[in-house]
Amino acid sequence: MERRDFFKKGTKAAVAASVIPMITTAHAGPKDIIYNRDTDKWYNLGSGKTGIPNRKKTADYDVVVIGGGAAGISAAVSSARNGSKTVLVQDRPVLGGNASSEMRVHLNGVNRLNSGKAERETGIIEEMLLLNRFDNEQEAFPVFDHVLYEYVVREPNLTLMLNTQAIEAVMSGSKIKSALCWQATTEMLYTLNAPIFIDCSGDGLLAATAGAEYRTGREAASEFNESYAPKIADGWQMGATLLMSSKDMGRPMKYTAPSFAIKYDFERAHPKRKFAGFQDGIWWIELGSDDDIIAGFEENRHRLMGYLHGVWDFIKNSGKFPEAENLALDWVGSLPCRRESRRFMGDYIVSEKDLTEHKHYPDAIAYGGWPIDEHVPGGIDSISKQPTYFHHHFDDIYEFPFRSLYSKNISNLMFAGRNASQTHIALSSSRIMATCALQGQAVGTAAAICIKKNVTPKEVGKKHINELQEQLLRDDVYIPKRPANDPNDLAKKVNLIFASTTSSGDVKLLTNGISRDIDGQINHWMSKGLPAELQLEWDTPIMVSAVELKCDTNVKRNIMMRKDSRNDKLYANGVPKEMVKAVRIQGRVNGTWKDLGTIELNKTRLIKFQFLSTKVTAIKITITETYGAKDVKLFEVRCYA
């Protein structure tokens, strides 16, 4: 489909728009688009009319986000919350991307460092996973779809479009003017106009059609001095996996492989192609490409379905798995879970040494820590090779810079997730969904700054990076080695802060700008018993309208949903017992305490109170209940006018 087919005045519009200031845009409208259904022979028996159905719509937004996975949701929600009218465009019927019920990959993050502990991502991704703990204790992937749906549709400034694919960027010079989107379920062609576009779709079709520079394949080791990269660059992209799950039927179950099954060659298989946990799927049933992985997707999908049934046939009928006798497949994937395709180029390309040597960036906005986990070229076709190479495990988390999240040549385009600006080897670690979500929150927040200040993403990176980092920190993102220092935070100007009891940490740490215990340092206050009170005193009265707390949810323990419902020291499948459940805020007005807000059933780590602006000399925070812990632990208190 050629872009020009859609426009009458494409060339003129592009020339005219190129002299218009960056953010202000000449919007395309329905009249610009040739998509007339004038040959449609609809005779509506109900109305008795014959006519042309309306199949074209145009909408204006501040920010258009493409892709409804962890990165896209995070981008859209953060953009909307920070004041931008936002639309989230998702090409599937469900949200969640690789973690949706269509694919069912565990939403992993910094699950385990060499210390043996997690360093869980906070901010929006944490909110989603906590909501899942409340609403999906049974850990069902289809329910997770709806948890994410609830999380998105409840945002007042955010519009969700499902079953809608962004197929083409309409350009004005080096700027995207509109995204043409096709909504399959309604046969509707949408033109979405906006000053800022964010592509979190993984494959990045919108960004590619915009002309954003991108690469696929593996860099040569010499280009970025990468020790795990091949000597000579090649086109290999890691494979997509097709998962499945089975159910114990309580009686022997037969299995006959379908005609398209590909026999599993056990004799040639590398011993590291293990079957542990096979009843919930096998990750190494994967196929990639050394050329055009997107064009080859359907062919790979068919072969993966064949491999999946071949492996299951081996499990059921080889006699090597007596424990599988009562098992039957109760779900089989039809949509492979993609790891790698396009990587768009930003002003910085993150590479292996940046991760392993823990490069510190002045524009750090996210972090990662999954091992450098490069899946084998060929995937399951390379049956005699081990399925992945864990080149490097991390002692500590690494930083990720903002400069890798906007296009170097398309002025109003950002991206987050596996299509960010990085090498193949860096992607082998940073592709993990919770890491992508942190990037998503960063670009969503940056988009809102672009809108407020009428600047490009590049200008945010150059002139407003402090503001971006401060907003992310306020919104509960952790940025390594970057304590918050918000000049508007009145809690930092407090004359005295004290607690009713203390069992560990110090109440003074609640304003130090670091909202987790990390790098061997304690940054918390913990009460001795409940209820517990905190009091902040100012010697001069202040106007306050918001109080924000960050409570403990135990970021050293994973809370992502897993099919196996692990529940041990590293994984928990319930609501973290440490989290605050009930809390009350009071302000002292003319010497008398006045109630400012009460939460009885808190469900977030970042707890926000907003109330009418009130002149107070003190704030009292009373925590009456957690979800099980006998003491309450907080990491931060903020107050705003």
Add this chain to the structure above:
Amino acid sequence: MCIVIFFLSILQKENHSYQDNDNNIEHKVVLHHPGEKMPVKALLTQVKDKTGFTTGYFMDVESVICLENVCKIIPVRLYWNEIGEYQRYTLEQGATLEKYEADVFATEDYKKLHTILQNKNSPFKEVYIEDILTVKNEIADNVDAISGATALELDPEDTVPGAALTCFTLWHWANGEITPIIKQLTATTATNKQLIVFINTKSTTHYTLALEQLTQRNLYQKKYLEAIFKTLKSKKSPTKPTINYLETATEKDYLKYIKKLFYQGNVEQKIAALKSIAKTDSPTTPLYLDRISSYANTLQSYQEVVALLNMLEDKKHFSEQTANNLIPLLNADFLTARRVYWFLSNKKLTNTQNQKVIMFKNLYKNKI
């Protein structure tokens, strides 16, 4: 050489006969072990010295929970001190512990097992037996698309490789439900005299157990209270059991000693005493509260002053004497002075007192 001596001290292969003295008391106990579906009956032996003091406990347990009846079970004797802290273990003469596939424990493994059992916060505290029984998959934790690996991955420092089930089994025997049972046995079998020794000379655990016992036995004689207040001066005593104990005394004793705790205690104890007075139903006379307020100028922190004023407000107490006690605090640090100002500003004051309050108000009219 050092290793050998240490090893011998934790692993005494003996006939257990030396414990069989006349002072020992055997207790039948029922324990829940996280690896067992049903409660387990066991015999816990309390060891006492010649003077009747409990010196420790021991109990024989099985080395491993054997689900398939294929593993070798070895009796292990575990020892605790008198407050339920694991001390050591012994095996019968000639017995050895086994790992998977009939491999036996090496000397270092016995030593490591002892270290694991000593660690009250061992990872074994939180894992489930199912995790231990699942076959280990060496790359299970490291793949983004994996769907079901449940293999337990413990730091080699935290376990005896190949014997995780033995470590798990023994850790929960050594550090599980037995600990509170031992504490209670030691406390309930202690004589009244021994409770005073607990208060005077032992740990905060002993102090807490002693005060719980005094409360249960309804003992409020002078000798006990003196022991408690003597301890207050010499070391940091836990506040909560002290308050709980005093709150169950007679009204007269409560009012006398809670006031004493307020006078003599540290900051935490002063604040706890004031909070206790604020909510007590014991009748507090105006004179009593005036006396409490007379200590206002000795308070060192804003929080103590806040607790005092909150208590007076809860008790709805105000008097000329109380005002006199508080007026000097108008010259304290500003936050304290402002809190006192608010307390006094709506009270009926003498002219002199009122002048001082108005003076404060005028001086800080932009800050109140």
